[in-house]
Amino acid sequence: FSGFQQVKEEEKSKLVGNVFTNVASSYDIMNDVMSAGLHRLWKERLVGKLSPFAGMKHLDVAGGTGDVAFRIFDAVNSVKRRALRKVDEASIEETQIYVCDINPNMLNVGKQRAAERGLSDNRSLVWVEGDAEALSFDDDSMDGYTIAFGIRNVTHIEKALAEAYRVLKRGGRFLCLELSHVDIPVFKELYDLYSFQVIPNLGELIAGDRDSYQYLVESVRRFPPQERFAKMIGDAGFEKVEYENLVGGVVAIHSAIKL
Amino acid sequence: MYRTAARRLLGAGFTTSRLLRLPKPRPTTTIIPYSYCTSSMESPIGNQSVNPNQSDPTAAREEGHRRDESRKPRAEFQEEQARVLAASLRHVPRLGWTEEAMIAGSREVGVSPSIVGSFSRKEAALVEYFMDECLQLLIDRVDSGLDLQNLIPSERVSKLVRIRLEMQIPYMSKWPQALSIQAHPVNVPTSFKQRAMLVDEIWHTVGDGASDLDWYVKRTVLGGVYSATEIYMLTDDSPAEYRDTWAFLDDRVKDAFDLKKSIQEAKYFAQDIGAGVGKSFQGLMNGVMQTMSTRGGRSSAF
Numbered sequence: 217f218s219g220f221q222q223v224k225e226e227e228k229s230k231l232v233g234n235v236f237t238n239v240a241s242s243y244d245i246m247n248d249v250m251s252a253g254l255h256r257l258w259k260e261r262l263v264g265k266l267s268p269f270a271g272m273k274h275l276d277v278a279g280g281t282g283d284v285a286f287r288i289f290d291a292v293n294s295v296k297r298r299a300l301r302k303v304d305e306a307s308i309e310e311t312q313i314y315v316c317d318i319n320p321n322m323l324n325v326g327k328q329r330a331a332e333r334g335l336s337d338n339r340s341l342v343w344v345e346g347d348a349e350a351l352s353f354d355d356d357s358m359d360g361y362t363i364a365f366g367i368r369n370v371t372h373i374e375k376a377l378a379e380a381y382r383v384l385k386r387g388g389r390f391l392c393l394e395l396s397h398v399d400i401p402v403f404k405e406l407y408d409l410y411s412f413q414v415i416p417n418l419g420e421l422i423a424g425d426r427d428s429y430q431y432l433v434e435s436v437r438r439f440p441p442q443e444r445f446a447k448m449i450g451d452a453g454f455e456k457v458e459y460e461n462l463v464g465g466v467v468a469i470h471s472a473i474k475l
Numbered sequence: 476m477y478r479t480a481a482r483r484l485l486g487a488g489f490t491t492s493r494l495l496r497l498p499k500p501r502p503t504t505t506i507i508p509y510s511y512c513t514s515s516m517e518s519p520i521g522n523q524s525v526n527p528n529q530s531d532p533t534a535a536r537e538e539g540h541r542r543d544e545s546r547k548p549r550a551e552f553q554e555e556q557a558r559v560l561a562a563s564l565r566h567v568p569r570l571g572w573t574e575e576a577m578i579a580g581s582r583e584v585g586v587s588p589s590i591v592g593s594f595s596r597k598e599a600a601l602v603e604y605f606m607d608e609c610l611q612l613l614i615d616r617v618d619s620g621l622d623l624q625n626l627i628p629s630e631r632v633s634k635l636v637r638i639r640l641e642m643q644i645p646y647m648s649k650w651p652q653a654l655s656i657q658a659h660p661v662n663v664p665t666s667f668k669q670r671a672m673l674v675d676e677i678w679h680t681v682g683d684g685a686s687d688l689d690w691y692v693k694r695t696v697l698g699g700v701y702s703a704t705e706i707y708m709l710t711d712d713s714p715a716e717y718r719d720t721w722a723f724l725d726d727r728v729k730d731a732f733d734l735k736k737s738i739q740e741a742k743y744f745a746q747d748i749g750a751g752v753g754k755s756f757q758g759l760m761n762g763v764m765q766t767m768s769t770r771g772g773r774s775s776a777f
Contacts, residue, residue, distance in 0.1 A: 265592065266589075266592055267574070267591060267592030267597070269574070269578055269588050269589075269591075272588070272589065359587045359589040384587075385589075386585070386586055386587060387555070387581060387586030387587035387588070387589055387590035388587045389589040389590070389592055455552050456552045456593060471593065473552065473589075473590060473593055475551055475552060475555060
């Protein structure tokens with residue numbers, strides 16, 4: 217199968233499910249190899265833009281392996297931060313970071329990583345299985361919502377955006393980190409070459425799964441470009457919709473506020 | 476008619492998105508928050524609303540990497556931002572010009588503290604909002620009948636600077652932090668612009684209408700006087716509310732007015748010298764040109 221094939225909607229979620237079941241265990245390694253480690257910087261930037269604060273309720277969707285969630289946790293709990301700023305311990309206790317993923321395998325990888333850091337009993341991190349298009353959280357309950365490299369896999373992007381709008385509090389922020397479209401002339405050709413020639417081969421070599429990575433590369437091309445996605449976010453009701461291109465458009469961070 | 480020349484020069488990029496409430500009706504191109512400028516310049520997008528009740532038929536707008544902004548929702552965000560910042564000011568004496576103060580402010584207003592993450596240059600947003608508020612208060616004081624008639628210009632300047640600096644007294648314990656925030660390279664353009672507008676406003680109120688080179692000299696000098704007094708005030712614990720600071724201010728303003736005279740004299744002197752040198756140089760050049768034209772006349776035209 218390929219991302220370019222016209223896939224029926226019901227089947228898309230099943231196919232995506234299969235893709236991520238297959239790639240879950242080597243997801244992190246493949247990320248490092250494909251982006252030459254840059255994905256870490258992108259996630260740092262995402263969390264930086266979020267400006268986490270003690271006592272926040274945050275929802276990270278499609279964040280199975282916990283990359284973004286751990287960064288937010290560290291940002292709130294870092295010793296340096298607590299020393300420099302006047303934060304009372306009670307608010308730190310209240311911080312809740314929910315990691316929601318539709319795929320239990322990805323969540324398991326995340327829980328494992330939490331255990332390795334000694335955080336398996338920490339009440340701040342909560343691992344929830346759920347669908348981005350139908351979240352199980354209450355209205356107006358979250359201060360922040362992030363989705364990193366997940367929204368292109370959602371079958372109905374508008375539904376996911378509507379759900380994001382629903383669960384966010386007034387003043388809450390929506391942040392989306394996603395592979396996006398490159399327009400810069402020469403760089404675009406190089407990027408296409410890299411995507412279609414190199415990445416599937418890397419997938420075969422490292423994860424033993426060429427098809428999943430072929431799907432990944434093609435799904436990136438199918439995802440709406442920056443401006444159109446920004447418009448979709450605005451249509452869901454968000455305000456102050458902005459985006460920032462990283463690496464010339466290879467990755468874009470869209471941000472918005474619910475008012 | 477523009478209120479001051481500075482507005483004409485600086486108006487388009489007026490700080491953190493506040494519209495000044497001005498007494499006289501004015502042409503719409505003056506004080507417009509920077510964001511409005513961008514959206515009005517790119518009109519097809521500026522008119523498009525991200526309000527979910529309206530639908531935009533044009534799907535393809537490949538205009539490259541631009542921010543997607545539209546007028547009405549952005550105004551709401553700026554109102555919210557202003558409300559949060561106004562509430563945050565109450566927490567500044569205790570928490571400083573920090574994110575914590577803004578988080579406390581946002582909780583007061585009933586908005587999630589996440590909104591603070593979206594303010595550009597966070598703490599600077601708070602400081603800049605305060606500077607704008609103070610300028611607006613100063614303008615209001617002046618408009619609501621401040622008595623300056625019986626004062627000579629130097630005394631008028633003193634009085635206006637004093638009124639403005641007194642607004643900072645409640646925050647004096649944390650003002651050094653505000654100054655250091657304003658001095659960050661990232662924040663310097665905006666803080667410089669705010670101070671320039673303040674200084675220009677003061678000169679305009681004093682009754683100065685000059686628009687030649689003198690204009691720059693006056694603003695620069697007053698800017699220096701203002702900053703010096705501001706810093707002096709930080710370490711002044713004289714009795715009776717900064718009595719020493721006001722004495723310092725009066726002295727500096729007087730010096731500045733004396734300096735003005737000296738600069739004027741220096742200018743005339745330079746002009747005289749220039750005239751003298753210029754005459755002899757002109758004579759030399761005339762001689763050279765004549766020689767060249769006679770030589771050129773002999774060769775063929777190009």
